[in-house]
Amino acid sequence: MAFLPFWVCVLVGCFSVSLAGPSSLSDLEPPLWKESPGQLSDYRVENSMYIINPWVYLERMGMYKILLNQTARYFAKFAPENEQNILWGLPLQYGWQYRTGRLADPTRRTNCGYESGDLMCISVDSWWADLNYFLSSLPFLAAVDSGIMGISSDQVSLLPPPKNQRKFCYNVSSCHSSFPETMNKWNTFYQHLQSPFSKFDDLLKYLWTAHTSTLEDTIKSFEDRYDYYSKTEAHFERSWVVAVGYIAAAHFPTTLIRTYNFQKGLPPRILVTADVAPFISDFTTFQNVVLFLLNMLGNMDKSTGYLCTEKPSEYSGPLESSSRDYGNNS
Structure with a gap:
């Protein structure tokens, strides 16, 4: 279908615009x-x-850091310094959520995630934090289950949030029980x-x-968070999930440099009612354009229902990348 390649080119091509390279990967x-x-x-x-508390920013980030460290040897053949590790997309997205205030309590009933309270606190009421929970816990626990971490499957336990405990899983066994197909897909990736x-x-392909699958398995459990x-922010959240489906279909390479450049186009703060892209004064032109395109995609999904009912087919056009892109920031 021509519709898919067109939007893949617009979205992923926009995210892949040429940007100045970093002075250091760090x-x-x-x-x-x-x-x-x-x-x-x-950890304790x-x-x-x-025992890991994934409701503390540093402890959840540590899960990603260990995952990147333990998988580095498998990506060494593609590029030095672990830059081509395609798991970089997960902690970088999580870091963007933290930096833009999206992990804090959106209800403001607590000080979780705010300077007036505990900046390291991750709120269970945050839509972003809840979906990211599964995009951290499932790949991490599947890596444990696959033997990559060098420990047995029953040696890691995640602590529950202060409420809504039944919405989550906390170890290899319970996550396999709750999300068998998705855990198997993560295991397949590690195999x-x-x-x-x-x-x-x-x-x-296996990563995406x-x-x-992780998003499809969990997103409906947190629709009340909207x-x-x-x-404006809720619409962006819905549009973002739709866009991820297309980014996945394009097999966007979630390496360190590519993902870092990609995220320069994302909103630098939580959106408010008065924000209308592409006319948001404190956003860059790039951020305004990206948000405008994402909103258009979300509106199309809402009006047609196409993206909700039919997965985008894989697209193997010129946007599909390989390890040969190392060092190319375009």
Whole structure:
């Protein structure tokens, strides 16, 4: 269908505009990356069990950091310094959510995530935080289950939030029970990752399959969170999920440099009712254009229902990238 390649080209092509390269790869790391746990022994241990509190920013970021560290050896053949590790997209997106205030309590009933309270607190009322919970816990626990972490599957437990505990899973066993197909897709990704014959583009395919499955499995559980935001932000949230489906179909390479440049087009703060793209004065032109396109995509989805009922087919046009793109910021 011609519709898919057109929107893939508009969205992903827009995100891939040429931008100045970084002076150092460490400049691209998400907020507080260096302060986050880098190994399992940095977490609390009880009865040989690693206890992680994913409702604290640094502890959840540590899950990503350990995942990047433990998978680095599998991406070394594609580029140095772990830059081509396609798992970078997860912590960078999480870091953007933190930097823009999207992990804080949107109801303002608590000080969770605010300077007046605890900046490291992640609110269970945040739509962004709840979906990201599964985009951190499921890939992390699947990596444990796949043997990449070097520990047994029953040696990690995640702490529950202060409420809505039944909406979440907390260890390998419970996540497999709650989301068997999605956990299997993450396991499939790691199985191919550990193969000496793995190809970069194939890994992208398996990663995006697991990523989109995670969203499909969990998004309906948090639709009530939309009411906590302005209509403008809630519309952006819905549009973002639609866009992810297209970005996934394009097999966008979620490497460090690509994802960092990609996120320069995303809103730098939570949207308010008065925000109308492409005329938001404190946004860059790039951010205004990207938000305008995302809103158009969301409006089309709402009016036609096409994107909600039919997955975008894979697109293997010129936007599909490979490891040869290392060092190319365009």
